[in-house]
Amino acid sequence: MVLFSVTEGEDKPLKYPTIFNTADLTLVTKIDLAEAVEFDRDLAYRNIRQVRPGLPILDTSARRGQGLEAWLETLEERRKAASERVSEVPA
Ligand SMILES: Nc1nc2c(ncn2[C@@H]2O[C@H](COP(=O)(O)OP(=O)(O)O)[C@@H](O)[C@H]2O)c(=O)[nH]1
Ligand SMILES: [Mg+2]
16 A cells, blocks of 8 residues: 655656555545645546556545545455455465
């Protein structure tokens, strides 16, 4: 999972493509600050998708709790899928 704070600049995916290419999910963090730092969400999303088409993206704010439920659901789903894969391995 790659954390992409709105304070880091929309070009983060272009500067660090490897982390976006090896992650399963991007959390855009501190989204409550987006307006204050004039975060261009469309540009940020375009840059993520340019580097890594199809990478799931969630907008979150630890301060406000926004998006945290969706993030926890994603973690639960992935944990379940991983434990099912483990139980499929023959003894
Ligand atoms: N406004 C706001 N501040 C946050 C949020 N999450 C963390 N912070 C603040 O950002 C600073 C650094 O926090 P940290 O969790 O280390 O985030 P990092 O900057 O991504 O490493 C601390 O002062 C936190 O209180 C958020 O969602 N919104
Ligand atoms: Mg920190």
